[in-house]
Amino acid sequence: MIKSQQRIYAVLVPLLSVIIALLIAAVVIVLVGNDPLKAYWEMLKGAFGGAQEIANTVVKTTPLILTGLAVGFGFRAGVFNIGAEGQMAMGALFSTMVAMNLGSMPSVFAIPITLLVGMGVGAGWAAIAGALKAFTGAHEVISTIMLNWIAYYLGNYMVAAPLAVGSGTPKSPEIAPSAKLPPLLTVHATELTSGIIIAVIAAVVMYVILEKTSVGYEVKAVGFNPYAAEYGGISIAKNVVLSMAISGALAGLAGAVEAMGVHHRYLGALTAGKGFDGISVSLIGQNNPIGIIFAAFLIGSLRTGSNAMQFLGVSKHVVMIVQGIVIFLVAAERIVRTIMIYLRFRRREAGMES
Amino acid sequence: MRWIQAIFDILTNPQFYKITLTASTPFIFASLGGVFSEITGVVNIALEGIMLMGAFTSIVFTFYFGSPWLGVLMAIIVGLGMAWLHAWASIKWYGNQIVTGTALILLAQGVTGFLMEPIFGRPGQTDLIGKIEEIRVPGISEIPFIGKVIGELNPLVYIAFGAVVFSWFLIYKTVLGLRMRSVGENPEAADTLGVNVYGIRYFGVLMSGVLASLGGAFLSVGELGQFKELMTGGRGFIALAAMILGNWNPVGAMLASLLFGAAEAMNNQLQSSPILHVSASTKPLFNMLPFIVTLVVVSGFIGRTRPPAADGIPYIKE
Numbered sequence: 072m073i074k075s076q077q078r079i080y081a082v083l084v085p086l087l088s089v090i091i092a093l094l095i096a097a098v099v100i101v102l103v104g105n106d107p108l109k110a111y112w113e114m115l116k117g118a119f120g121g122a123q124e125i126a127n128t129v130v131k132t133t134p135l136i137l138t139g140l141a142v143g144f145g146f147r148a149g150v151f152n153i154g155a156e157g158q159m160a161m162g163a164l165f166s167t168m169v170a171m172n173l174g175s176m177p178s179v180f181a182i183p184i185t186l187l188v189g190m191g192v193g194a195g196w197a198a199i200a201g202a203l204k205a206f207t208g209a210h211e212v213i214s215t216i217m218l219n220w221i222a223y224y225l226g227n228y229m230v231a232a233p234l235a236v237g238s239g240t241p242k243s244p245e246i247a248p249s250a251k252l253p254p255l256l257t258v259h260a261t262e263l264t265s266g267i268i269i270a271v272i273a274a275v276v277m278y279v280i281l282e283k284t285s286v287g288y289e290v291k292a293v294g295f296n297p298y299a300a301e302y303g304g305i306s307i308a309k310n311v312v313l314s315m316a317i318s319g320a321l322a323g324l325a326g327a328v329e330a331m332g333v334h335h336r337y338l339g340a341l342t343a344g345k346g347f348d349g350i351s352v353s354l355i356g357q358n359n360p361i362g363i364i365f366a367a368f369l370i371g372s373l374r375t376g377s378n379a380m381q382f383l384g385v386s387k388h389v390v391m392i393v394q395g396i397v398i399f400l401v402a403a404e405r406i407v408r409t410i411m412i413y414l415r416f417r418r419r420e421a422g423m424e425s
Numbered sequence: 426m427r428w429i430q431a432i433f434d435i436l437t438n439p440q441f442y443k444i445t446l447t448a449s450t451p452f453i454f455a456s457l458g459g460v461f462s463e464i465t466g467v468v469n470i471a472l473e474g475i476m477l478m479g480a481f482t483s484i485v486f487t488f489y490f491g492s493p494w495l496g497v498l499m500a501i502i503v504g505l506g507m508a509w510l511h512a513w514a515s516i517k518w519y520g521n522q523i524v525t526g527t528a529l530i531l532l533a534q535g536v537t538g539f540l541m542e543p544i545f546g547r548p549g550q551t552d553l554i555g556k557i558e559e560i561r562v563p564g565i566s567e568i569p570f571i572g573k574v575i576g577e578l579n580p581l582v583y584i585a586f587g588a589v590v591f592s593w594f595l596i597y598k599t600v601l602g603l604r605m606r607s608v609g610e611n612p613e614a615a616d617t618l619g620v621n622v623y624g625i626r627y628f629g630v631l632m633s634g635v636l637a638s639l640g641g642a643f644l645s646v647g648e649l650g651q652f653k654e655l656m657t658g659g660r661g662f663i664a665l666a667a668m669i670l671g672n673w674n675p676v677g678a679m680l681a682s683l684l685f686g687a688a689e690a691m692n693n694q695l696q697s698s699p700i701l702h703v704s705a706s707t708k709p710l711f712n713m714l715p716f717i718v719t720l721v722v723v724s725g726f727i728g729r730t731r732p733p734a735a736d737g738i739p740y741i742k743e
Contacts, residue, residue: 099536103543151523209724212470212523213669216662217720224709224716231706350527386542391535398528399510403520 081362084404085355085397087411089369092396096389103385110385117379118372124379126261130333132371134159136270137325138349139367140277141193141318143358147281148314149294154200154215155322156346157222161196162189162323163330164226167337168234170246170330181250186269186327193323194316196222201315205308211315219346227339234337242338252332264332270367273321274360280317281360290314322346348374351394354401370394431700432691439573441694446575446582447648448693449679449686451476451657453585454640455664456671456678457592458633462508464596464673465629466609467515468737470526472637473661474533475507479641481537484554484652485544493557493646497581500642501635507533508634512627519739530661538654549654556650557581581643588636592675605629609733612740622740637661663715666723672730681722688718 097107118128138155145152152158166189173181200218203209227241234243252269254262281287292300293310301307325345334341352370356362373394377387400407435441455472462469482503483496490496511529514520538548545551559577566576596602607615608625616622640660645652663685670684671677692714696703703711 099539103540153527203720203724207724209720210669213662213666213723214720216659217666217716217723220659220716221713221720224713228707228709231709235706347531350524351531354524384542386539386548388535388538391531392539393535395528395530395532395535398531399514399520399525402524402528403514403518405518405520406514 080404080408081357081359083411084407085357085362085366085401087407088397088400088404089355089393091400091407091410092393095396096393099392100385100389105383105385110380110383110389113383114373114376114380116376118376120379123258123261124375126256126258126263128368128372128375129263129267130261131375132368133264133266133270133332134325134329134345135348135352135367135371136267136364137273137321137328138346139352139356139363140270140273140349140360141321141325141346141353142349143353143356143360143363144277144281144321145314145318146353146358147294148290148310148318149297150201150204150211150311150314150318152197152200152215152315152318152322153212153350154197154219154346155318155325155349156342156344157215157219158193158196158319158322159326159329159346160219160222160226160342162193162326163341164222164229164326164337165189165192166323166327167243167246167330168229170250171244173247173250176247176249178249178253181247182252182331185246185250185331186324189323189327189330190320191323193326194320197319197322198312198316201312204315205311223339226337230338240338240340243336245336246331250331251335252328254332262332264328266328266332269324269328271364273324274364277321278360286313290317322349325349348394351398354398427700431695431698434700435691435694435698438694439570441690442574443578444690444693445683445687446578447686448689449682450579450582450585450643450647451640451660452664452667452682452685453589453679454643455637455661456667456682457588457675458636458640459665459668460592460596460671460673460675460678461605461629461636462633463629463668463736464609464733465605465626466612466733466735466738466740467512467626467630468522468526469508469511469630469633469637470523470662470665471507471511471529471533472633472640472664473657473659474526474530475504475634475637476641476644476657476661477530477533477537477655478507479504479638480645480656481540481641481652482638483642483646484551485540487555487646488544488551491555493555496646497557497639497642500638504634504636504638504641505631506634507638508631509627511634512630515739516623516626516630519741522737522739534655537652541654551651551653553650554646554652556646556648579643579647581639581647584639585643586679588639589675589679596675601625601628606733608740609735612735616740616742622742626740637664640664659716663719666719669730669732670722670726673733684722685715685719688715 100107141155166185169188170185200211200214204211230241236244252264289305297307352366356366373390377390479500483500486499487493487496514525515522541548561577566572612622667681670681
């Protein structure tokens with residue numbers, strides 16, 4: 072296939088998948104006795120209906136860009152990092168624990184240190200799975216899922232016992248004010264944090280690493296064909312660990328940014344599936360850093376909008392159904408391509424008849 | 426010392442072994458499902474999602490018709506549907522099997538969460554709806570110690586062990602089993618010899634749907650009598666680990682499932698040990714146990730087991 076045509080497919084396949092998924096979800100909404108048009112309209116208003124709604128959407132988009140980049144980088148390197156959820160939780164947990172104690176440090180140091188801790192811990196947590204794959208052959212899908220649960224329970228333990236403050240939802244103390252990410256602007260109760268800038272910078276950095284450096288070349292080569300790469304003198308083991316670590320660093324960064332910009336502390340619900348959403352984001356964005364920004368914005372809007380839709384009695388789980396169908400269709404993209412060819416064929420036939 | 430005493434007490438109590446059997450049952454069903462799918466060459470990580478749908482469906486039908494067995498039957502049908510989707514995408518459309526599996530997990534979580542309110546009126550979890558009661562095996566239940574372990578169990582537990590024997594026989598002693606294994610090892614050769622590669626693969630994946638769904642149904646109408654959102658809690662993935670550890674063999678998968686079930690039972694018993702007095706805040710640490718065991722065991726043993734040669738690779742007919 073010609074390269075330009077491939078690019079068009081890269082945009083059209085996810086786009087058409089989203090449309091098909093929304094149509095199927097509409098049928099589901101009808102089946103439980105609701106009006107899908109009304110529900111989608113509420114969703115649209117909930118995501119973009121005003122300044123606060125848009126700010127909310129951007130806040131929701133921020134961690135999704137980072138977890139999307141994490142999973143996307145993994146895919147490019149040939150590893151399926153399904154553990155962004157756990158890496159994000161560990162990044163958030165440890166950056167909170169460090170940032171709680173940075174009271175006397177000015178922001179110029181406190182913020183970068185906290186971000187680096189999040190990235191480092193996320194990288195380390197993911198590197199466990201990378202090392203297990205490289206040295207024992209344990210498939211990363213299983214080991215990262217196990218690490219997700221271990222991280223989940225570790226976080227729950229930390230906020231239930233050693234770090235616990237206050238009553239109600241188990242949570243850690245607040246981080247030092249100097250380690251909080253400054254809000255770009257505040258719309259009513261919503262703070263639009265500068266995290267979005269960090270996320271966009273991360274996307275650009277990932278693009279540069281993948282496309283312009285030898286590290287990126289090696290990582291992609293191993294992802295594309297590990298045996299050929301090894302024959303060419305690239306170490307598979309080193310690259311598997313490295314790719315998992317870089318992927319985990321991005322997920323850990325998502326955790327740090329979420330803790331520093333939104334919650335200002337660690338709590339069990341901080342990740343709430345944002346790591347898993349990274350899988351949808353990277354697949355819709357076709358593992359391309361720029362595509363991932365748009366895909367994160369799409370999922371972020373669906374998530375924000377679905378909260379508004381709940382007032383109509385339509386569960387926000389609709390978004391998960393939509394995501395599930397989109398991933399399914401993107402994975403088996405031949406289905407979508409076949410539909411596209413069929414539609415074009417029909418149009419041509421209709422044109423001939425008239 | 427308190428720890429050694431507590432563990433000793435647990436190990437000498439038949440209750441521990443009974444809980445091990447119960448906790449292993451979902452792993453056994455789902456890992457057998459994994460074996461069926463993967464020996465024909467299709468990786469099925471959707472087990473977690475199929476289990477969740479099975480757990481949900483069986484409770485829904487028990488809720489409407491009052492019969493948990495009807496619930497189990499319907500769970501099997503829904504499991505077949507989920508598995509068919511996976512088979513269709515990965516066999517007919519050469520989809521990335523790990524990614525479509527992930528999609529089905531998400532879909533299952535979405536659908537079950539979405540239907541909670543329309544059906545049960547509230548999210549989160551259902552009331553106690555009804556479950557399949559334990560049955561007593563006359564004779565065996567009178568034997569000391571052993572009777573307390575295997576004499577009175579949920580019928581689905583016995584069915585799980587029956588399924589192991591059935592699967593082993595089917596895979597290693599029948600022509601169909603030979604064809605399944607050949608399709609998973611070398612689909613080109615099998616195709617040349619006239620074996621219907623796609624048909625056999627559909628069969629393997631559909632079987633995994635039936636079995637995983639039974640595992641899920643056991644969690645809801647077998648053990649608890651209610652459905653909780655996301656109640657499978659990673660068990661589908663532990664089952665995959667059991668399949669790998671068991672070297673893609675039904676008996677091996679059962680043994681590995683028993684090991685993981687024992688880890689869960691030990692966690693459960695340690696938390697309620699009268700000697701240890703585990704406080705609510707340290708319970709999460711105990712809950713890590715089954716996952717740590719799985720991680721360690723999988724990475725320690727994996728070099729010694731070997732997946733089917735064509736596992737996960739779509740077969741594209743020339």
